[in-house]
Amino acid sequence: MQWTPPINPKRYHLEQLLAARGVSLDWLNSGDSDPYCPANIARYSIVAASKVVPFHYRGAVTDSPEILGWLKELVDHAREIQAERGAPVASVTQGRSLLLLGPTGTGKTHQTYGAIRELALTGVAATWMVTTAADMYAALRPRHGIDSEAEFRRYRDASVLLLDDLGAERKPTEFTEEINFRLINWRYENHKPTLITSNLVPKEISARLGDRVTSRLIEMCQRVVFKGPDRRRGEAA
Ligand SMILES: Nc1ncnc2c1ncn2[C@@H]1O[C@H](COP(=O)(O)OP(=O)(O)OP(=O)(O)O)[C@@H](O)[C@H]1O
Ligand SMILES: [Mg+2]
Numbered sequence: 001m002q003w004t005p006p007i008n009p010k011r012y013h014l015e016q017l018l019a020a021r022g023v024s025l026d027w028l029n030s031g032d033s034d035p036y037c038p039a040n041i042a043r044y045s046i047v048a049a050s051k052v053v054p055f056h057y058r059g060a061v062t063d064s065p066e067i068l069g070w071l072k073e074l075v076d077h078a079r080e081i082q083a084e085r086g087a088p089v090a091s092v093t094q095g096r097s098l099l100l101l102g103p104t105g106t107g108k109t110h111q112t113y114g115a116i117r118e119l120a121l122t123g124v125a126a127t128w129m130v131t132t133a134a135d136m137y138a139a140l141r142p143r144h145g146i147d148s149e150a151e152f153r154r155y156r157d158a159s160v161l162l163l164d165d166l167g168a169e170r171k172p173t174e175f176t177e178e179i180n181f182r183l184i185n186w187r188y189e190n191h192k193p194t195l196i197t198s199n200l201v202p203k204e205i206s207a208r209l210g211d212r213v214t215s216r217l218i219e220m221c222q223r224v225v226f227k228g229p230d231r232r233r234g235e236a237a
Helices: 015-021 038-052 065-085 108-121 133-140 148-157 174-189 202-209 211-220 231-236
Strands: 097-101 128-132 160-164 194-198 221-225
Touching: 015 108, 038 108, 038 128, 065 097, 065 108, 065 221, 097 108, 097 211, 108 160, 108 194, 128 133, 128 148, 133 148, 133 160, 133 174, 148 174, 174 211, 202 211, 211 221
Parallel strands: 097 194, 097 221, 128 160, 160 194
Antiparallel strands: none
């Protein structure tokens, strides 16, 4: 954990987030030289989060009680483990997963990036890997000069994984089915927290992802259903 100098809230689009959580900038920029103090971990994590959050979602703040509840569980669990082990830093390594379902434009991706920023602010460390399912399949396609298994392990072993748009491909192939099963099964067996979004409606999940993936998702995930119009269409919807 590196020492991170005081951060400018404007640069990291933090004003709304700090106000929503009642966290003061004085706290965030406090601490002198202890790299393990929660405020430094928060600063470090905010800088790290800004590298994985796409520009469009740079200021996202989650207002979903289910997501906030899920994050609290992860944070509480990380702090318990830290106390038990006397570790210098509380880190998210294990916990439940979350499945956000809903039609296009209802705010699923916005909420997930809000969650990443939210977790950063708690001062509990988490290393996120973020991807859409389609980008992950593309990255894993066997090709010359790429060790696809090593690449797969980066997704499989991520301490927290955001898997956006699962089930969005038109035609699942044997390849995508195998990746889905291996990834979900590993994360299920090892209680690795995974934040998944999908446009599928609950009754389509099994047909699209198969019974064995669906069964694991049901056990490992809390489900949150988003409703409403496509926010991208605004008034025109
Ligand atoms: N709570 C919010 N406050 C402000 N803007 C929001 C909020 N939720 C969503 N938006 C905006 O609405 C648009 C659609 O949101 P988002 O991209 O999260 O949808 P989605 O559910 O992920 O859609 P898709 O299934 O097509 O990926 C985006 O421009 C996003 O920034
Ligand atoms: Mg989305």
